[in-house]
Amino acid sequence: MNALIRGKVGGYVFAILATLLAWALRYALNDWFPPGFPYLTFFPAVVITAYFAGLRPSILCAVLSGVTAWYFFIPPLHTLSVNFPTTVALAFYAFVVAVDVFFIDGMKKALRQLEEERARYAALAESRDLLYRELHHRVSNNLQVVGALLRLQGAGIHDEDARHALDEAGGRIELIAKIQRELHNAVGDPAPFRTFAEVVLAGAAAAAGAKIVLTIEGGEEPLHADQATPVTLVMLESFNNALEHGFGEGGAGRVQVTLDQSGLTHVLTVRDDGAGPPEGFDPARSKSLGLRIVRAMAQQLGGKFEMARENGWTVCRLSYAPKRD
Incomplete structure (x- = not known):
């Protein structure tokens, strides 16, 4: 759903629907609100749009909400007349929604960067673990090869003491290789x-x-x-x-x-x-x-x-x- 909202068309459709819903709710509650609160239901619409749809759809929602509130709920009603109180109300509205959109968009960008950093560090950690296990495996294999070579060399020596010494040395090197293999589990943890x-x-x-x-x-x-x-x-x-x-x-x-x-x-x-x-x-x-x-x-x-x-x-x-x- 979030991916659908973030589409080029889906985000703007969401902004329009959020404005219509805010207008319907404000209209339904008009008799319950005292004068002077034309934007009360439109602020949440802008905030929600900024969070779910992104920057540009939230700007569209803010503009549509401002014009709608101006036309339907700021006296004289059903006109777009400009006077000092209207100018002050519109300026206040523009300031509040600008701050809301700025901080929400900034927060979402920071969260996206954090997610990207987490994904990058997770990939680096996985790569490090893979390299460590591969290095560990290669060291163990190389030690085993050295041990086997010493045993092979000893098999061709006629001197009993020298042959026994090489055989013991090869066996111990192979033992160290086995220790290296067993020190860590299948996922590389000690x-x-x-x-x-x-x-x-x-x-x-x-x-x-x-x-x-x-x-x-x-x-x-x-x-x-x-x-x-x-x-x-x-x-x-x-x-x-x-x-x-x-x-x-x-x-x-x-x-x-x-x-x-x-x-x-x-x-x-x-x-x-x-x-x-x-x-x-x-x-x-x-x-x-x-x-x-x-x-x-x-x-x-x-x-x-x-x-x-x-x-x-x-x-x-x-x-x-x-x-x-």
């Missing part, structure tokens, strides 16, 4: 830690062929973008350590992963009921690549990593201060 931790850990357990009863608690909020990868790597290295050393190949057991995000310091805890480290084991002095990665990630986070045996469970605990946007 995923809660618990959501992508379930996917990543389930995949790691399946790849190792372990029969694990996995429990994940906490982590209802997303991780900060700068901390997501190191925190997840610490979790995965602790989890893989439990699979490799706690349960052994094809072993079974329980693993509990908890991320407490309630305090000023966030605490990631990975527990397993496997065999545990040997007596006198010091993770700070271990030459294991996994534990060296964990220590490096903890240092990057400005946090602390601990590993201990508590009540028959091997407990790996990472404490760090979260970043705020």
Whole structure:
């Protein structure tokens, strides 16, 4: 309907109809109004026309309303005589409708500009999100390709240690690529830690062929973008350590992963009921690549990593201060 009114003909038809309606209403109420109010029903007609039909139809409505009120309701009636009181009344009418039309038209232009700006910003936001998701996807794919190339390179090396090192490096790079894919949901929003931790850990357990009863608690909020990868790597290295050393190949057991995000310091805890480290084991002095990665990630986070045996469970605990946007 609004589009029909805004047409070249529709707006002017609306202005004429609004004038006729204002005249009919003013004529019907003529006996109820005291002298001196010839324009009382015509002001709303001009305002409504300005709002719904636009500037030019409102000017037409104002002119028609002014002439109609002058002819029918300003003495001497049914004439268009000009005298001082008539001139004052017409000047007052012209001033009021000019102000009404000016402000309403200005308001509508401002609203249209605001709508256009909102649409433009919405398009920019959508474009930004699309570019971000595409960039995120490409980075993840490129990391996966690098990991695969390292594994392929390692397959052609006869030295067992070098082949194993390249294979481990490729696997960890592919792991980082998987983390990057899982950190965000389908629409590009950061995923809660618990959501992508379930996917990543389930995949790691399946790849190792372990029969694990996995429990994940906490982590209802997303991780900060700068901390997501190191925190997840610490979790995965602790989890893989439990699979490799706690349960052994094809072993079974329980693993509990908890991320407490309630305090000023966030605490990631990975527990397993496997065999545990040997007596006198010091993770700070271990030459294991996994534990060296964990220590490096903890240092990057400005946090602390601990590993201990508590009540028959091997407990790996990472404490760090979260970043705020």
